[in-house]
Amino acid sequence: MAAADDDRFRPLLGAPKARGRGRPQAFISRVLKAASASGAKPRVGDGRPASSFGRGRVAAGAAGRRLGADARRVVVKSRFVVLRRAGKAGVLAHLRYIERDGVTRDGQKAQAYGAETDVADLKAFEARGRGDRHQFRLIVSPEDAAELDDLRGFTRRLMQQMATDLETPLDWVAVDHWDTDNPHTHIVLRGRVGGARDERDLVIAPDYAAHGIRHRASEIVTQWLGPRTELEIQRAQQREVQQERLTGLDRQLLRQAVDGVVVLRSAPVPDRVSARDTLLRGRLQRLGELGLARKIDAHRWQLSPRLADTLSTMGQRGDILRTLHRAMAGEARSLVPDPPPDARILGRVHAKGLHDELLEQPYLVIDGIDGRAHYVRLPAGRDLSGIPVGSIVACGPPPLGRAADGLVRAAAQGGLYEVAAHRAALQTSRHPHVEQVLAACARRLEALRRGGVVERVTDGVWRIPDDLAERARDHDGRKGAAGLHVDVRCHLPVEQQVHACGATWLDRQLVGAESSEHPAAAGFGAQVRRALEDRLRVLASQGLAQQQGAYVVPNRNLLQALIAREVExxxxxxxxxxxxxxxxxxxxxxxxxxxxxxxxxxxxxxxxxxxxxxxxxxxxxxxxxxxxxxxxxxxxxxxxxxxxxxxxxxxxx
CATH class of the missing domain: 2.40.50.140 (Nucleic acid-binding proteins)
Incomplete structure (x- = not known):
């Protein structure tokens, strides 16, 4: 035995020797340098590019390694918010939204909580982060959230794990929402960590933000509820076969497709793989019914190039229809989930909320006087606090351009607009409000100058392009005027307007001060008709309307009298x-x-x-x-x- 050991050859490898002067370069560094020169990028274990900066780089690679196909699924949406752009009002508006009424299990106002308190002070949280550069906003939605007895405890456990992964204590508040089909939690995380002396920005590695948080959440839910059973997995997949939205089956088909063609097994055997193929075949048949797939032969299918976009749009439309049904529960209405951009809608705000909670794009459900319920999406960041439920609003295309554009173009000569010449022309025509017109034109020209549409030559002289109207409309569109514009006509519901003291929306309808379509005979239009009749009777009792034959007619100065009375x-x-x-x-x-x-x-x-x-x-x-x-x-x-x-x-x- 000893002789055999003596004859055994054991090479001892060392680091490559340096050839030349200076400190030898580490071998791994030379490999990475050569790989970088060839265009390759370092990758983590699951094939994604590795994070090169930020906290959580190591945890991003470790998170999720123990998760199998039977792990509990969690959806995590994250957003990086620059506070200089959002402003104090934007931060407070977001905190007010997540703590709004009707989101708890019993439909009451929500209460924010933190790591060590069940009653978090959102104003104090906003004050602590007032000097922060940025803020993180997360939405965490476990697929089995309804089965978690303690969603709040789950959130705290997740944030503890995040603090461990990021190697720093975290300052955060959260609110649980139970008002949708999928219970979820809104988390607001400060972008500063450390004490008073060593306070610094919290920079999270992109890998950890994109995947690590979701993997950690999935690990916790799987640990608490146990892995999904084979029956649960099969039922979830079977539900996906008939759904009109982008599903996991669709994503697998897209991965398997070569030039848009999917080839399935020709002779499946009774095992788990064949069951999966059976689900894929069922999904392809459903996609064929939707016009998104075409059968070539028994085992080959051609997928539509717009498959993913169309299914995503259909899923979004389904969510909108469910929102409309919930909002109009008990009310018989035709539903309009996607009004055209040039639609003009007049009616009562029946519900409001966020169409996209992460990007804070709000929506309104408007019960129109045309007898239909409309789902209106507004520009992201629009504050809904000034649009109460029950108020009367008018919705339509934004007011692109200004009346001043036409006045300026008409007064311009040779591509130049001169204030003195415009004043003289107005005085010659005996215009009653010369200075007001000139002031309006000056304001408009200054706004267009900042947008690069016009040029100021000297005081009172401006260079005007020939296509001023078109360029001015483009300027307004770039400023975010695109999309439906909402104008509040009256903050009171029509029932309260009947006996109100001031000039209401009903009064403006009576005197024809607002051009609008005739109220329909059904739905909210019928309610408006009855309210107009009741309002006329109230005005007549106050001497503000007169009986003329079979009709009651409001006085000619009705609006002025009502406004003056209320102001006084x-x-x-x-x-x-x-x-x-x-x-x-x-x-x-x-x-x-x-x-x-x-x-x-x-x-x-x-x-x-x-x-x-x-x-x-x-x-x-x-x-x-x-x-x-x-x-x-x-x-x-x-x-x-x-x-x-x-x-x-x-x-x-």
Whole structure:
């Protein structure tokens, strides 16, 4: 035995020797350098490019290695939010949304929680992160969330694991939502970690954000509930066969396809693989019924090139229809899940929420006076707090372009617009509001100059392109005006408008101040018809409408009388409360004061101007909201409101 051991050859390998001066380069470094030069990229164990920066790089490779095909599935959506762009208002709006009413199991207002508290203070959380560069927003939705007895405990366990993987304590708040078919949790994670002295930005490795969090969540759910049984897996796959959305079976077909053709087994045997093939055949038959696959022969199918996009769109449409059915429960309505871009919708807000919770794209369910229920998607980031449920809104294409564009183009000569020439032309034609028109044109030109549409040559002289109207519309579209635009016509439901003090939407319908379609004889249109009749009777009892034969006709000055009555009533109430004198605004007479606040009345929103001894209420315009606390002057002529700041004219209309 000893002799045999002596004859055994054992080579001892060492690192390659350096050939030349300097410190020898590590062999692995030379391999990586050569691989990089050849165009290859380092990869982690599952074939994805490895993260090269951020916390959680090592954990991203380790997470999910123990998960098998029977692991519990979890969907995780993550978003990186730059707080400088979102702003304080955007952060608070998101926190208010996730803690809104009706999302708990019993339909009550949700309560945010944290790592060590069941009652998290969202305002304090926002204040702690006010100086952060960014914020992470996560949506975690276990497939079997309904079976978890403690969704809150699951979230805390996941965040503990994330803190371990990222090697730092985390500051976060979360809210559980049970108002959808898939219970899920919204998590808001601060983008700063560490103490006061060593505080720094939290940078998460892309691999960990994209896959590691989901794998960790799947590990926890699988540990808590156990792996999926063979029966559960089969039932889940069988449900996918008939679904009108992109499923796991569709993704497998797309992976197997070569030039869009899928080839299945010709002689399946009774094992697990053949059962899978049977499901794929059933799915292909369903896709054939939907026009998304074509059978070539017994074992080959041609997939549609638009398969994935079409199924994703169909799945989204199905979600919208379920939302409409839930919102209009008990109400017989025709459903319009996708109104055309040029649609004009007038009706009552029946429900609201987020179409895409991660990107914060809101939606409204509008019960139209045409007797149909419309699902309207709004631009991402639109705040819905000013659109209460039950309010009357008008929805349609955005107001691209301005009336000032036509005035400027008509006054321009030789490609130049001159203020002096425009003033002279207006005075010659005896226009009643010369300065207001010039101020509106100046505001519009300045906005177009910032967008690169026009050029200022000198004070009062502008270079105007020949296609001003078209370029101005393109400018407005680039600013985000695309999509349906929503305008609140009255914050009160029609039932409350019948006996309201001010000028309501019903009153504007009665006098024809708003052009709209005739209310339908069914649905919300029928309710509007009854409300208009009841409102006429109320106005007649107050002397604001007269009986003329078989009809009750509103007075000609109805709106002005209602607005004046409500403003005076509210002004007198504020006068008694503050001790300052309320002054009525006279038509054509300038009023001035410091813009203190705005108040929402039935007749609309009004700005309160305080001159030190008294105050007045003036119709509010969005353009003055940034002037809160500043001295303003305003002139009201009919429905036209012209604001001035100091000596500069025309910040309003």
């Amino acid at each position: 009533q509210h002004g007198r109430a504020l006068e008694a409360e503050t001790g300052k004198v309320w002054r009525a605004v006279q038509d054509g007479v300038r009023a001035q004061g410091t813009y203190r606040t705005s108040v929402q009345l039935v007749s609309g929103r009004f700005a309160l101007l305080d001159d030190g001894h008294g105050f007045c209420l003036v119709p509010w315009r969005p353009v003055i909201e940034t002037r809160l606390g500043q001295a303003l002057s305003v002139t009201v002529r009919g429905s036209t409101v012209n604001w001035e700041v100091g000596r500069s004219r025309g910040i309003g209309r």
